Amino acid sequence: xxxxxxxxxxxxxxxxxxxxxxxxxxxxxxxxxxxxxxxxxxxxxxxxxxxxxxxxxxxxxxxxxxxxxxxxxxxxxxxxxxxxxxxxxxxxxxxxxxxxxxxxxxxxxxxxxxxxxxxxxxxxxxxxxxxxxxxxxxxxxxxxxxxxxxxxxxxxxxxxxxxxxxxxxxxxxxxxxxxxxxxxxxxxxxxxxxxxxxxxxxxxxxxxxxxxxxxxxxxxxxxxxxxxxxxxxxxxxxxx
Numbered sequence: 001x002x003x004x005x006x007x008x009x010x011x012x013x014x015x016x017x018x019x020x021x022x023x024x025x026x027x028x029x030x031x032x033x034x035x036x037x038x039x040x041x042x043x044x045x046x047x048x049x050x051x052x053x054x055x056x057x058x059x060x061x062x063x064x065x066x067x068x069x070x071x072x073x074x075x076x077x078x079x080x081x082x083x084x085x086x087x088x089x090x091x092x093x094x095x096x097x098x099x100x101x102x103x104x105x106x107x108x109x110x111x112x113x114x115x116x117x118x119x120x121x122x123x124x125x126x127x128x129x130x131x132x133x134x135x136x137x138x139x140x141x142x143x144x145x146x147x148x149x150x151x152x153x154x155x156x157x158x159x160x161x162x163x164x165x166x167x168x169x170x171x172x173x174x175x176x177x178x179x180x181x182x183x184x185x186x187x188x189x190x191x192x193x194x195x196x197x198x199x200x201x202x203x204x205x206x207x208x209x210x211x212x213x214x215x216x217x218x219x220x221x222x223x224x225x226x227x228x229x230x231x232x233x234x235x236x237x238x239x240x
Contacts (some may be wrong), residue, residue, distance in 0.1 A: 027051040029094040031086065033052045037098065038149040038165075039068070039078040040105050047074040048097060049088045057091040067102050078102040081177035103173045104205040105238075107147040112236030113138040114158060114214070116229055123225025125218070128190075133161040140235060143169075143210075152179050158196075163189030165196045178212075180206040185216075192222045208238040 030050045039045055046168035047070070049058055067082035076086060081104060087097045115138055118130035146218045150173040157166035169183035181201040187194055196216045203212030211234045218227040 020054075029088065029090065029096040031098040033097045034098065036100070038101050038103060038123040039076070040147070041078050041080060041102060042105070043078045045076045045078070047076055047086065047088070047098070048179055049090070052094065053092060056094075059089045059091075061089070062086045063087075068100060076100075083175065100144050101150070101175070103150060104177050105147070106145050106152055106173070106179060106205050106210075108145065110141075110143040110145065110210055110236050111239060112141055112210075114141050114231040114233045115139075117232050118230040119227060121225065121227040124220075124223040125224075125225045125227040129225065130218070131229075134229070137161070139231075141233065143236070146238060152181065155185075156181070156183060156185060158185065160187065160189035160194060160196075162191075163187055163194070165189070165194055167196075169198070169201075171201070176204075178202055181214075192220045195219050203233075205238075208240075210236040210238070 029052055034052045036045050047060070052058065058074070060072060060074050060222045061086040062068050062070045062076070064082060067080050068076055068078050068084045068086070070086050071078040074088070079102070081102055083099060083101045085097050085099050087095060089095045116134045116136060119135050121131045142157045143154060145152055152171040152173065154169060155166060156169045157164060165185035165187035167183055167185040169181045171179045171181040173179045181198060181203070183198050184198040196218050199215045199217060201212065201214040203210050204233055213232050215228065215230045215232070218229060
C-alpha cells in the first residue's frame with residue numbers, strides 16, 4: 001500500500017529504492033618529474049605524465065627545438081642555452097606544460113689567465129706601486145666549481161705579484177646562461193696579507209671555454225689605503 005502524509009511520500013510503492021550517484025572526478029594532468037626544470041647542455045632527461053587515463057595517447061612538443069628537443073616517448077635532450085616550454089597533450093584533450101631552462105656546464109676545474117686591465121691605488125698601495133706592478137700582466141687563475149641547478153659554488157685561486165690569493169665563491173646562473181660570482185679571497189703577496197673582495201664577476205661558459213670580466217677591492221692589514229682592480233679573461237678552459 002502507498003501511504004501519503006501531508007502530501008509527501010513516506011513509503012514507496014513496490015518496496016524499491018535508489019540512491020543518487022556521485023560524479024567521478026580526476027586529477028589534473030601533470031608532467032613528471034616536476035623538479036627537472038634546469039638542464040645542462042647535452043643532458044638527456046626522460047619525462048612522463050601523471051594522472052592520465054591508462055589508455056591515453058600522449059603527444060610531446062617543445063616550444064623551441066633549437067634549445068631542447070623531445071621525442072614521442074617524452075625523452076628530452078638539452079641542445080643550447082635558453083628557456084623552453086615542453087607540453088604533453090593527451091588524445092582526450094588534457095594538456096600539461098613544464099618550463100625548462102637549459103644552462104651551460106660550469107662544473108669542474110677551470111684554468112687560465114686573468115689580465116689586469118685597470119687599476120687605481122691610493123695611500124700605501126700607491127707607495128708600493130701596486131697597480132704599476134700588475135697592470136697589463138697575466139695572472140694565473142684556477143676555479144673549482146660545483147653546479148646544482150642554477151646555483152654555483154666552489155673556490156677561486158689567482159696569482160698576485162709576489163704571491164697568490166684564494167677563497168670560496170658562490171653564484172647564480174642568469175637567464176642568459178651567464179654566472180655572477182661573489183666571494184672574498186685572501187693570501188700573502190710580497191710579505192703582506194691581502195684581502196681581495198670581489199665587486200663583480202660575470203662569466204659565460206661556452207662548451208669548454210669561459211670568458212668574462214671582474215673587479216675587486218684589495219686591502220691589507222699591513223698597508224694603508226686600498227686598490228681597485230679590473231680584470232678580463234678570455235682563455236679560461238675546462239680540464240678534461
